[in-house]
Amino acid sequence: MKYYAILVAGGSGNRMNTTVAKQFLLLNGRPVLMHTIEAFHQCVLNPDILLVLNIHQQGYWKELCQKYNFEVPHRIINGGAQRYHSVKNGLDAIEGNGVVAVHDAVRPLISPALILESFKVAEEKGNCIVGITPTDSIRNIAVQPTVAISRTDLILVQTPQTFRIDVLRAAYQTPYRSEFTDDASVAEYAGYEINTIEGARENIKITYPEDLEIASILIKKGVTE
Ligand SMILES: Nc1ccn([C@@H]2O[C@H](COP(=O)(O)OP(=O)(O)OP(=O)(O)O)[C@@H](O)[C@H]2O)c(=O)n1
Numbered sequence: 001m002k003y004y005a006i007l008v009a010g011g012s013g014n015r016m017n018t019t020v021a022k023q024f025l026l027l028n029g030r031p032v033l034m035h036t037i038e039a040f041h042q043c044v045l046n047p048d049i050l051l052v053l054n055i056h057q058q059g060y061w062k063e064l065c066q067k068y069n070f071e072v073p074h075r076i077i078n079g080g081a082q083r084y085h086s087v088k089n090g091l092d093a094i095e096g097n098g099v100v101a102v103h104d105a106v107r108p109l110i111s112p113a114l115i116l117e118s119f120k121v122a123e124e125k126g127n128c129i130v131g132i133t134p135t136d137s138i139r140n141i142a143v144q145p146t147v148a149i150s151r152t153d154l155i156l157v158q159t160p161q162t163f164r165i166d167v168l169r170a171a172y173q174t175p176y177r178s179e180f181t182d183d184a185s186v187a188e189y190a191g192y193e194i195n196t197i198e199g200a201r202e203n204i205k206i207t208y209p210e211d212l213e214i215a216s217i218l219i220k221k222g223v224t225e
């Protein structure tokens, strides 16, 4: 079986609001992206790594690779307008079949063990989505009066979101819709039942400045080892 990882890093990081896009910011002395690539490289299934980057940031990334002597093999793919388009560009660059994990490059604390589990479950069941149970209470504010939602029925969805490639290719035949916030929503819209497994609390998505500080503390504690 052939394994692939599409690491999407084509975003501009508006919520982070830094001059340098968040995927290039330093975490424990190295760009965020390098931690993420390293985690996939350490997975025993040895996936081919496709890194999706905005065309205007590819030169900067190559400079960083030289500066940090970063030699993990990976292919660079052009990013798209939304995450959906970046994933689709990655998928279009894969020939043949196998299993593909799609992962936000800004989740650098993903562990090789969880990557392995997601590949194995997806290989068996067609897809595998990681998620964690919420710890806050949840309320629907789209209705009046607002109403509490049972959190025992819910998970907070993370990445990797892993699929047999034929499944993800078929799902991504669906044209872009604004409600497609992740790959599971694309696959579900296309008619696939989604399988979930327990994710990891430390697998945070660096979105706001404080997330980088939290990631920095967690990485020093070695949480993903
Ligand atoms: N056109 C896009 C938009 C997002 N992403 C990637 O999708 C992941 C999740 O997106 P998000 O955290 O929203 O990143 P940004 O879009 O960069 O952030 P923001 O929404 O704050 O601008 C990130 O790794 C991001 O680089 C991408 O590859 N291509």
Ligand SMILES: C[C@](O)(CO)[C@H](O)COP(=O)(O)O
Pocket: 083, 104, 156, 157, 158, 159, 181, 182, 183, 205, 207
């Ligand atoms: C894919 C994702 O990380 C799953 O939680 C999330 O949907 C990305 O959302 P964003 O608004 O693009 O950060």
